[in-house]
Amino acid sequence: MIELFLTLAPDWALRHAAPLLVVIPMMCAPLCVFIPSGRIAWFISILASALSLFMALLLLAQVQTVPGGQISYELGGWEPPLGIEFAVDALNATILLLVAAFGVLAVVFSWPTVAAEVRAEKRAMFYGAYLVCFTGLAGVAITGDAFNMFVFLEISSIATYVLVALGASRDRRALPAAFNYLVMGTIGATFFVIGVGFLYAATGTLNMADIATRLPELEGSRTVQAAFAFIIVGLGLKAAMWPLHQWLPNAYAYSPSFVVVFLSATATKVALYALIRFLFTVFSPEFAFEGASFGMLFMPLGIAAMVVCSFQAVFQTDVRRTLAYSSVAQVGYMLLGLSLGTAIGLSAGLLHLVNHALMKGALFMAVAGVVLTYQGTTLRDFAGLGRSAPWTMTAFAIAALSLIGVPLTAGFQSKFALLVAVQDQGLWWAALLIVFASVLAVIYMGRIMEAVFFKPPHNPQKIHKEAPITILVPLWILALANLYFGIDASFPIGLADSAASAVLGGGS
């Protein structure tokens, strides 16, 4: 199947898949701005995202067949480490596939919500900003150069601030939310770039693989330790690592529906990927100070995120805020997985990363359908929707069960893998806390489900109706994926395992 796919693909695509993945959306973004019609910009965005998805699939297939599992592309023909390199291995390829697949699903789903939430003259530019954001995220995931990663991180972030602020036409609180996100995000990116500066000062190179080969000689160097601290804080801010997550709930609650679907599935995931890349490939867990940071920093923070943010989610009256706090809690699960420093721990964290994108994507899409037909996101707006919008709400329920971690859903697979990984290290109390946080998830998702299925409509005069078909199709694709990967998880587990072994094997 993989061989057939590779033989069918044209030669130029095979050779240049890595840069094309980033360049196609980048070139289409200004095209969207020049086109006055939002609908045509929508088609261009679908086309660009779909082409990127094709390139991501090609890269994944190549990574799986190439001996060594590594693809390196020299930009402009300049050899690394002097030139900028696009380096793809099993970890990147998985993240790229995730970003591109969600790009396609989110953009297909987007038109009705964008038409309802964004003013007509801004729609084309809105899609332009989305494509820039997509470019940035794909760039972060694909690049092998530390400073290049900063540039892509900022490309995606600046586009994200704009996209979040466009929620102002529905709720003006989007503006201060976007401003706070801008301030926090810029502090994070600047911390990252300070860290990269220290690394450059210590090693004299910016290529991540090259830094990795030179760091072991510098064991114990203060400069390297300072670099590590700055990079962790910077990327932690971008990845919404507790307690650096304060920008996230407001940004998710007030941004346009399409933006929150896309961001919840990709943005924090890509930042988390960057964190994993630096923790395991550039630095190595064998350094004493990094080994200490796993047990002393990431594990407590991950567990605190799981418990505290699940608690906070219980007390929200706005469904989107509940889901946003739940996202921070889920980032905690992933951090816990990677903080174990073992192959199964990292693999469980990555599996949860992929599955979380599946379930949060579906949940936010369902909420977007409600926003579109009912204009409200509070818990009471959801009352009685189970009867008037059964298709939307059934998909919502499937994704909610997956978020809780009910058997036969994707969420169960990753939480179970995490439990096994934690047990493997003998951390029974951490395993108990995972189960406890899942019980909290039962409470906060249960409150919403109770309102949806068992309460009478809050305001019977308002029209309840089903979301349009362009929303339902991507929503059900995701919901069914949640079920399918809950029953047969061999595909995502295979991806996560090979990614984890690529990362851990490459370091030593």
Next chain:
Amino acid sequence: MTEFIIERANYWAIIALMMVGLYIIFASQNLIKRLVGLSIFQTSVFLFYITLSKIAGGSAPILYGRDYPKSYGDDHSAAPGYDAVLAAGEVGVKEVYSNPLPHVLILTAIVVGVSTLAVGLALVVRIRESYGTIEADEVRDIDMGVAAAEEDEDAAQRASA
């Protein structure tokens, strides 16, 4: 000890600027002042990179003096720059140069900083339009007030129903 401090005056200046910037971001309620703080913070990082690349006695990284290739001629048709030095059988350069790479990186970072500032200022304009203020605490108070009023309205509706 004093020597140690004075020798690193450039780093102290960078740290001072960085702290000033961060302090403004967190202490000021005025959104424009926060952006000013953010810019000062970023500028300190630009200076950090530039100071890294400076080598005592180093000049701008353009081949000169003993490194100037004899084969250049007047028409400058020979292979340019460092390649020419290597081609002439020389290994390495004899003069001292500053490292050009951080300068180039910071050019990019400045562009990023300017775009962030532009987006930030545009957001402040929009906040001023819809809230009538650019003080973060006043914006928060307005939001809280609106939310409280909505809740009261809901409670009143429920009481009447």
